Amino acid sequence: MSRQIEFLHPEPLPRTGRVWPVFLPFAGCPYRCLFCAQDRQTGRDAATLREARDSLVRDLESALAAGHGPYELAFYGGTFTALPAPWPETFLALAARFRDAGLISRVRCSTRPDCADPASLARLRSLGLDMVELGVQSFDDQALAASGRGYGGETARQGCRAVREAGLALGIQLLPGLPGDRPGVFRRDAGIVAGLAPEIARLYPCLVIRGTGLASAWECGRYAPWTLERTRRELAAALPVLWAAGVRVVRVGLAPEGALERDILAGPWHPALGQSVRGLALLGLVEDAAKRLGQRPMRLNVPRRYQGELFGHGGELRGEYAALGLPQRAIRYADSAGFVLL
Template identity: 40%
Template sequence: MARKQRSIVPIFIPHQGCPYRCVFCDQNEISGVEHSEDATRVRQAFETYLFATPPNRLPLKREVAFYGGTFTGLPAVRQEFLLSQAQQQVDAGWVHSIRLSTHADFIDAEKLDRLARYSVKTVELGVQSTDAGVLNRSGRIDAFCNVPRAASMIRERGFELGMQLMIGLPGDDASLFLQTVSDTIALQPDFVRIYPTLVLRGTALFELYQKGDYTPWSLERTVPVLARGVRMFQDVGIPVIRIGLHPEPSMLESLVAGPHHPALRSLVDSRLAREELTTLLDQGRPLPEKVVVRVPSERISHYTGHQKENVTYLKNRYALGHLVMQGQRGLTAIGLAT
């Protein structure tokens, strides 16, 4: 069996360093940790994700990732300690690089100098939305104003830049989210993550939900808007490397409402595939009663859709008696079989 190409060694730090108390956030719940010491937390992560596996079975590239707080907002001495612990494993050859998440308010030359002294490759900014009204209602007052400056500084220093967005925040709608996508594209990140807004117990959003002051987006509303946003990123060559939250047990236990799905990315990819099929079949009219579409074998599940919903949709749309998805290796574009 081939070795995995890449893996993450996650180190969760408590909700510290962030100047905001966002309505959607209960960081202790998301990270699954509360007050354990950094040294213990780091050691346990290495023991779980590195030392328990023989070196020849480890993925080819390993990256330490600090999750759970605004890393560059932590006290400098704590940043140095955490980075030094990760660097020891880089120097020993166990891992190859370090990534971290932070907020644009805590990016400056001094902080970037600190990161550059270690093997930090990637800096991710939690942007969430570019709309002031959405951000303010979410507890992130004036949170976007420093993002362009921070993004520019990160790129100029040679770090890989990632941006994290959220869909369905209080006051959000399809047009505002897609404007956030456009604004993000203008900042030219190397990659993007998109998370749905979920209602978790212990958050201010949960209180708003209980009072009837916040209605979470449904899955049916979320997927087509996400698909449009992902298509916009694809059109300019910006990869969306994750859609949806990792299903941590503590998060699932706290989940009350919202568009959570264990395969949200797959649902979005299937919607995008449906759009490709619709364009193809529109161009092929008039259509015979039986249509065979050649698709890349590795993506055939996206074209058929969850529980073959794309097949059902297209048969109804075009009044087809039969629609067959024929997977073929080596294909990069779909086409009608002759």
């Protein structure tokens, strides 16, 4: 009788619902970090907060009239908790108005760890804020200092704890490959995030973008970004660590918004980086199952929801599966919850 190994994908199930992003480039930011180019990353030029509010009101009213939603309203691109008064309250009051109308189901914002004190966060929670995503970038003192972040690793940890103490859901963003990076830094960062067990994480490998301080450092030979292959391998190794801690990794790599791709000078940019990394992580799960099987596998049954990432981007992993004994003809897709290797 042939043996078989059954296993589930360890990735936590995604939340239902759609996110409505509101970009506030640089708003409230106390620093301009070496790598930062939010105007290019968001595809939005700097706009006044009043203009952003007025535009949001018009768009939400149109969506409500059309019967759309519900949405999770997300304020990105700036340091929401450091916006000048009364703008945090203004935006949250606006969100509450449309939440009462049934259009908005949840509200989140992004901010810096050093702009996240428990009392202020608790007040914002009382006004309707549900989640805070912290742009931690790294917990490593050397990488943070070299990037001009203005805080150290302990402050980053304190910011995460403050979000929790305020009764808010936590999200963490990491930027692997920062200036000051050394072997093992990202692996340690991923382990710290797993220990903190946020609801979500985002992994944005550091890119050299035109007009940033990092671009000047790269041009002078003082900074070398990660290669695409190293990025794929490091991030693919981190995903199972985060998944095992119940962390949903909602983004890998920057989205190709606006003029971003045109302004990338160097670094591990790929429009399908997430698919490539997730496929490589899944390959690792299958390889582990093959070791436990104890014999050369003959067939792999795959849940249909993973059909688009099994072979990575553009079928880049077909050779690795064939080397395992699983050429494309040995793969079967099914409406099932788990994988079966035999």
